[in-house]
Amino acid sequence: MEIQLTRRTFLKTTTLGLTGLTLGCSIGPWPFDRKFSNVTVWLTISEDNWITIMVPKAEMGQGVSTALPMIVAEELEADWTKVTFALRGELGDYSISGAMGVSGITGGSTSISTMFEPLREMGAAAKEMLVTACAQRWQVEPESLTARNSFITHSTMRSITYGALAEEANLLPIPENPQLKDPSAFSIIGQPLDRLDTPDHIEGRSVFGTDVKVPEMLYAAVRQSPVFGGQVAHFDPSIIEGTTAEAILEIPGGVAVVAKSYWEAEKVAQSLEIDFHIPEEMEALSSEDISQQLTQDLSTPGSQVRLIGDPIAAMESAPIKVEALYVVPFLAHAAMEPMTCTAKVTPESCEVWVPTQGARIVQAVTRANTGLDVSSIEVYPTHLGGGFGRKVESDYVTQAVLASKAVGKPVKVIWSRQEDMQHDYYRPAFKAELKGGIGESTGIISWIGKSAGPSLMAGGFFDFMSTAGFSPLPYDVPNMSAHYVESDFGVPIGWWRSIGSSQNVFFVESFVDELAGAAGEDPLTFRGEHLKNNERRLAVLERVAEMANWGQPVVPGAAQGVALALHGASVLAQIAEVSVDSGGEIRVHTVYCALDCGGVVNPDIVEAQIEGAVIFGLTAALYGEITIENGRVRQSNFHDYPLITMIDAPLVKTTIIKSDARPSGVGEIGVPPIAPAVTNAIFAATGHRVRYLPISLYEFS
């Protein structure tokens, strides 16, 4: 890990809303002495007093391009109406170390929680430098000056803009211990401010990966082995003769066709006949095989993830015993923007324009494919048309780099929807077996869980990603064990919004409901009885019960189901109100969410994240299923991998519990509890326990 040295640079910079160049002041890279020793963010103040705050995290809809600048602007005492942002790759000067290690990834709901303090310090330090510059210019005491709304005002009411002071401020030493504001004085942090990126989105001006334009750019369409693990055996390059394609080249596991238009390239790609070497074991692989293998894996001991007390002895003594098996399928990310990347490779350098969650990974694969030094590689992040974990991967980057290298011109790779659906890194299929013992009026006395599925950290000592949400339990249970069996089917798997919790919270929260039923108790009261030692979780559960008027659904004939999820330091409880009509049709009317995520930078963005996560998770719960036949994915587009549309979208109501704790993440926590909240409601409505997802596999009548 490199430690950044302090330096200050003048920058010629163009700021939004201006034409031409203005001389601005750049502050940073920024040294942080605390646990984030090399957080670096650039701040530019133009002469006309616009402040541009660099955002070194991927903007994929979660709102970092507004929330991160809000943190800086608060301490800087900036005029929010004249703040804008610029996206930067989390690389070099913008490297961040912290909760995500040195990976430089936007993921794990960590952007706010890892950057909150560093960005406050940065804003405060920049403000102090501006005040000092003003004091020196006017020959007054700094204490006689007030910074507010991007102006500095003297006690005599004389005032000056930040922009007019930026150059002088930039010559000053960076204060080591800038004075932070008392949170009670916050006027930007905590406000539901409009997002900075919306005005461009609604005019079609935002530049997503697919929208990048580079002079002389060509386009590439790809065809990858339909069977996982297949390699190109043979293709006839002469196939492009007589077509509009300019080049055809082999890429890892497939072929890229390059043309002056994406549509032309795609048309030629559709007519390609490519022979692939298919791994024998993959040729016959089906979802049925995977299911059987998971069942078999569950019968093996696996590795112990957790042990509390003596669950086996406690189980033997339990008067009530319950067992259940749960199953979840592979899932695709299906971001609205398919995989895309633009690369311009020359013998000396490479530029990459890409919607990515991991600029550092982009840099690394570019280096590997060009042999260039990282100092010759520029990564320009674009807006992401959805990420959800898929755009951490770099398969599409490699393709663009190889294609550009081959043709000597900039190339933009765009995947067709079918390529995107069939060449994802899927949320892994899993099975889990749970056993519970209930004592006489003592609640759960034993919990024994085992899950089996592909590992996200294969070969690792302990796969905390795949077991997140499975262990530890959110509840107090005196005797408990959890085991995990690693399975491998050769199907690519990856990070899918909320990762292991996406399946594990379904297992755990369904089973808690089953235990409550076996104990003859109300599911919400039963949960509360196992949360007596955790005030925050209990408070969230009580709040959601109030919001939903637990036990008294609004819609006649509807039923309610509850579920709880944890992510980082955040706690979320959901209650879904669901009807199942006489024809077995399921309708999710309303989803109530009570969230404790510590302090909040922008409450509206937090609510939007929860609303969106409920829809994302509900889509998976209701219909999401990627199935495998002959080693290939059956689904190809939104007709056979449907997403929720307006007509089936429930109303999501969110309450954020007020907290003085430091902010925690919110991007993922809304996903895991919705499946069990809905299936628990279906049980309450019909007496049918949904143990397999998606729910569309069942017929209720």
Next chain:
Amino acid sequence: MKFSINVNRKFYTVDVDPQKPLLWVLREDIGMCGTKYSCGIGICGSCTVFLDGIASPSCTLKVESVGRMKVTTIEGLNSKIGRSVKEAWIEEKVSQCGYCQPGQIMKATYLLSNNSDPSDEDIDETMTNLCRCGTYQRIRSAIKKVATNINL
């Protein structure tokens, strides 16, 4: 083959394969990238444009079929209702990643242009565009806000 097509009240002459879909002509030949590619089979709505005022997918429409129809894209959506829809999108804080939103805005403008007071059912029926970020309830609120303003 050369085609002259009317996009946002201006004629553009493009020399392309007659089979090339309007979406890619807009994006590659005319340089307007606000209209998005996502499914390519006309079901997700990301590529929605107006053809003579009717909201239609542009990813499945061959350029040779555009003929004299007037094409309106998000970049040229400046009608009174279109502006109101865009403003409501800001007020209701609809957008997340933003990729599908040009298509959603086109579809909502089409709905409100033909029905100034849409019911929930009308909204459900017309607003079939996909949004992976799950902004549906805010889209619904924004449409209702515009309707309220129209009918004041």
